[in-house]
Structures are given as C-alpha cells and as structure tokens.
Amino acid sequence: MFKFAHRLRGTAQKFTQSWAHITRMQLAVLACGVLIGCGTPQNQPAPQNTGTAPSYALELPQMKRFNSLRPAPIRRSNSAIARDFLDLSFQLENGTDLTQFTRFEGPITLRVTGNSIPASLGPDLDILIKRLRSEAGINITRVAPSVDANITIQTLPHSELRRRAPNTACIVAPNISSWDGFRRSRRANLSWAAVTRRERLAIFIPNDEAPQEIRDCLHEELAQSLGPLNDLYRLDDSVFNDDNIHSVLTEFDMLILRATYAPDLRNGMTRDEVALRLPAILSRLNPAGDRINTPRIAPTPRVWIDDVSIAMGSQTSVSARRAAAKRAVLTARAQGWNDTRTGFSLFLLGRLSVGADRDLADAALTQAHEIYSARASTAYHAAHVALQLSAIALLERDYDGALKLTSAAMPAAYDAGNAALLASLMLTKAEALRAIGRASEARLVRLDSLGWARYGFGTDEQVLALTRDIANLARR
Known part of the structure; x- marks a missing residue:
C-alpha cells in the first residue's frame, strides 16, 4: 500500500491557524483564521485590508x-510509554499494521540540497541535530550537499x-534521495510497509514558508524518518x-527516539x-518512569478520528466541518474521555461555530480551556484555546478578560517555541491594554x-496583516 509520511497544511502555526492537517492550526490571520477558521497564510495571499498599516508597524x-x-517534560509511567512506543512503531497513520521493527543502523549522515535554501534552516537544523545527539543519543552528522547521505533534506x-x-x-x-526520484518512483517503492531496514530516505520541505513552518517540518519529518511513523491522538506531549x-520535539519524543x-x-x-525488551530499556533510560502509575488510556475509535479529520480539513463546507466536530464531541463524551481528545473536539467545535453560533463557540472553547488548564502537561494546549477566547473577549470589549487570558498563556507559547502563537497573544494583549488606556505599556x-x-x-505583509486584523478586532 502506498504511504508516505507527510505534514499536512496548516500545521505550522498549530492552533493559531486553521487546518488542513490542523495546523498544526491554519488561519489566514487572526480576525479571519482564528475566529472564523477560513484558510491559512500559506494557502492563500494575505487578506486585502482597506485600512492602513499601523504606524508602529511600518x-x-x-x-x-x-x-x-524548553520541551514539555515526561509525566507518565514507563508501562504507558511502552504501550505508546509499540503503537507508534508498529502501525502507520492510516491504520496499516507493520510486521517488523525498522531503524537506521550505524552512524547516520544528513545533507541539505535545493536551489534556494532559507537562511533560517541551517541554524534551526543545527539546534535540532545537537538535541538529537545529546538527548536521543543518535549518531547523526550533517555532511556537504555533494556527499551521498542516508537522509537528504531537499527544499523546493x-x-x-x-x-x-x-x-x-x-x-x-x-x-x-531527490525530488526527481520521488516523482519517478512507483508507489510500491515509496511504501513504508515494505521497508525492512532504513538506509536511504528524503525529506521535502518548502523554501517559501515562514521560518517557523520550516523548522516545524524539520522536527516532525526528521523525527519520523528516524523513528515512529504513526501518530496517536491520545498523546498530549508529543509531535507524534x-x-x-x-x-x-519534546522530552517524550526524545525518549522514544533514544529507545x-x-x-x-x-x-x-x-x-x-x-515488547519483551522495552521494560528493561525504559527502566535504564527513564528510571523515574518506574515510580509513576499512569491510568490506561482507552483506544481511539476510528469514527472519532474520521470526524476530526473532516472537521480539520478543507475539502468540505464549514457547516459540514462543524457537524463533524459536533459528532466528535458526542463520541468523546460517550467514551467517557476527559483528556486531550475531548479538549480537541471542543476546540474544533468552538472554532467552527464562531460565525454561526457565538454562544456555542464560547461554551465549547471555555470547556476546552478548562480541560486543558486542569493539567500541567496541557498548559500549551490551553494557550492555543486562550488565543481564541481572548479574541472573542476583544470583540465583546471584555478587555480585562483578554488581558488575563493572554498573560497566562504567553509563557507556555514561549516555552514551546511557537512564535506565531506568542506574537498573536502579545498583539491581542497590546490591544486590550490600549483599550483600557495603558497606551505606553501597549x-x-x-x-x-x-x-x-x-x-x-x-x-x-503577513506580519502587517496580522497587526491590522487584531487591531480591527478591538475596534469592531
């Protein structure tokens, strides 16, 4: 079966945007993307705005x-991590079971090719390689573009x-090892299910996206090239x-790669x-995990995954996406969940309901925020929802509420390295400060x-559009 791993559109700025995958949040800009969920900066040009750019942003x-x-720390038991490792390593995202374990053997070489390599890629890749070597214990080295390598990162x-x-x-x-090879290859040759040993692969990354989008692609695709090919919705501390x-990559991700x-x-x-070897491996690598007891998490039914995929997608109408989000919420509640899956269902429903039913949107987002805020491990998730709620607060002239939400969420956005979310929160906070007369602070x-x-x-252009749209929110 043909299957190659990929990061769907919208992942770059995660919850800050509207989706094709999520994304990872994908919006157009705050007024449109965050509140109404209508596309992403990368999928379409910056929205036309009849207003002038704020003087402070010229x-x-x-x-x-x-x-x-500062990646999220590990907060669960080794027995739970072992289950996650097996489910991540022996299944593809589409549900196809893998019959055998695969990885690279020996030192791994990596090169970067492409006619136009973004300036931000090199420094961000160097930071990532350093982390992979020190935190995951992987012997990976970057080599010159002209040298054959196990992993080729090509920009286009x-x-x-x-x-x-x-x-x-x-x-x-x-x-x-190249885009030409990818285009010429038969589907069977690109099937991960047929791989028995990882020796050569390629990662393709856009060269005309925001630096954060490029960095996020590096983290997610390099993680999958080295380790698990599956993703699990139940994980609250992982790029998988x-x-x-x-x-x-979080501490959990580095532990999975080290194992x-x-x-x-x-x-x-x-x-x-x-499975027989994992307990000893995890006890050696993560001894603290042997002293933690983590309740077993119920499996995720396919019907919920399918509805969430529709809600995050861009192939159907907003009303169809909203209906799918409602079904996902019903499934989550029927399953008795009170975890990130329920929070995410509510988050999707809230985002998709703003233009049609403000009360439903506010209620769904508030519930999602409460679920995420109840756990230290999901403070970053709560920060994403806080942006949505603070935008609504601006519209409703609840400036104190907007200040409280944004101030509480900004540290988590910074610690997670999400500049898009951080900037959006800060601009929203600035507009709230301006509205209550604290102009110099704003x-x-x-x-x-x-x-x-x-x-x-x-x-x-995108930055100026963002500042305009958030300023317009506060003036409506």
Whole structure:
C-alpha cells in the first residue's frame, strides 16, 4: 500500500491557524483564521485590508528566534510509554499494521540540497541535530550537499509539493534521495510497509514558508524518518500526534527516539519481541518512569478520528466541518474521555461555530480551556484555546478578560517555541491594554511581538496583516 509520511497544511502555526492537517492550526490571520477558521497564510495571499498599516508597524524590528527550547517534560509511567512506543512503531497513520521493527543502523549522515535554501534552516537544523545527539543519543552528522547521505533534506517551492501531494506542508519518503526520484518512483517503492531496514530516505520541505513552518517540518519529518511513523491522538506531549499541537520535539519524543536506537533492539524484530525488551530499556533510560502509575488510556475509535479529520480539513463546507466536530464531541463524551481528545473536539467545535453560533463557540472553547488548564502537561494546549477566547473577549470589549487570558498563556507559547502563537497573544494583549488606556505599556508589548511575528508568519505583509486584523478586532 502506498504511504508516505507527510505534514499536512496548516500545521505550522498549530492552533493559531486553521487546518488542513490542523495546523498544526491554519488561519489566514487572526480576525479571519482564528475566529472564523477560513484558510491559512500559506494557502492563500494575505487578506486585502482597506485600512492602513499601523504606524508602529511600518518599520519592523529584526526577526527574533529561539536559540534554545524548553520541551514539555515526561509525566507518565514507563508501562504507558511502552504501550505508546509499540503503537507508534508498529502501525502507520492510516491504520496499516507493520510486521517488523525498522531503524537506521550505524552512524547516520544528513545533507541539505535545493536551489534556494532559507537562511533560517541551517541554524534551526543545527539546534535540532545537537538535541538529537545529546538527548536521543543518535549518531547523526550533517555532511556537504555533494556527499551521498542516508537522509537528504531537499527544499523546493510549496507549489511543487502541492502538485504532487495536495494539502501537505512537507513530506518524508523512503528509498529515494531527490525530488526527481520521488516523482519517478512507483508507489510500491515509496511504501513504508515494505521497508525492512532504513538506509536511504528524503525529506521535502518548502523554501517559501515562514521560518517557523520550516523548522516545524524539520522536527516532525526528521523525527519520523528516524523513528515512529504513526501518530496517536491520545498523546498530549508529543509531535507524534495528528492534532499537531506540539511542533518541536519534546522530552517524550526524545525518549522514544533514544529507545528506538537502544542496542537491545534490531531491524526485523516483531512487536512481541520488542515488547519483551522495552521494560528493561525504559527502566535504564527513564528510571523515574518506574515510580509513576499512569491510568490506561482507552483506544481511539476510528469514527472519532474520521470526524476530526473532516472537521480539520478543507475539502468540505464549514457547516459540514462543524457537524463533524459536533459528532466528535458526542463520541468523546460517550467514551467517557476527559483528556486531550475531548479538549480537541471542543476546540474544533468552538472554532467552527464562531460565525454561526457565538454562544456555542464560547461554551465549547471555555470547556476546552478548562480541560486543558486542569493539567500541567496541557498548559500549551490551553494557550492555543486562550488565543481564541481572548479574541472573542476583544470583540465583546471584555478587555480585562483578554488581558488575563493572554498573560497566562504567553509563557507556555514561549516555552514551546511557537512564535506565531506568542506574537498573536502579545498583539491581542497590546490591544486590550490600549483599550483600557495603558497606551505606553501597549506599545512596548506590541513592538516586542513583531520580531516574533516575523519568525512565526514570515513575510512583512503577513506580519502587517496580522497587526491590522487584531487591531480591527478591538475596534469592531
């Protein structure tokens, strides 16, 4: 069966945007994308705005970037992690079972090719490789573009990616080393189900997206090229989750990768053989996990996954997506869940209901925020929902509410390295401050946000559109 791993459109700014995958949140800009859920900056040009750019944004500051990241810590037992490892490693995202364990053997080499390599890619890739070596214990080294490598990262225009794989932000495929090879290959040659040993693969990343989108592609696709090919909605602290909340590798992800390359495992092992060795591996790598008791999480039924996929997609009408989100909420409640899956169902319903039923939107988003805020492990999820609620608060002139929501959410956005979310929260906070007469404080917050917006949204046009739209929210 033909299957290549890919990061669907919208993942870049996660909950900050509207979806094709989620995304990972994909909006047009706050007024349109965050509240109404109508497309993404990458899928369409910046919205036309009859207003003028705010004077404070006419000269944008230098782009800010994350020189280090503070990934979410691991908060569950080794027995739970073992179940996650097996479900991640022995199944594809489409439900296809894998009969054997696969990974690279020996030192891994990586190169970057492409006619136009974004300036941000190199520094972000260096940070990621350093983390993979130190945190996951993977012997991976970057080599010159002219040298044959196990992993080839090739950059190309997103329009090229879209022609081959619509609605994808980036792709990882086995058994090839170039885009030409990808286009010429038969589907059977690109099937992960047929891979018995990882030796050569390629990652294709757009060269004309925001720096954050490019970085997120690096993290998600390199993680899948090295380790698990599946995603699980039940994971609240991992990039291996189709909700695409997390976009940079967490401590859990690094532990999964470190276990993948443990000397106890080898290519060709069955699920049962790996399962026998995992307890000792995890006890060695994560001794604290042996002292934690994590309740078993119920499996995710396919009907819920299908409804969430429809709700996040762009192939149907907003009303059809909203109906799918309602069904997902009903399924979550029928299952008795009170975890990220219920929170995500409510989040989708809230986003998709703003234009049709404000009361329903506010109630759904408020419930999602309560679910996420109840756990330290989902503070970052709560920050995404807080942006939606703070935007509604601006519209309703509840400026104190907007200030409270944004101030509480900003640290989680920063710790997770989400510049798009951070900038949007800061701009929303600035408008709330301006509205209650704290103009000088608002100006400082606004100016500080613009450097992050340049990393999160990319072009000056997108940044200026974002500032206009959030300012318009507060003036409606």
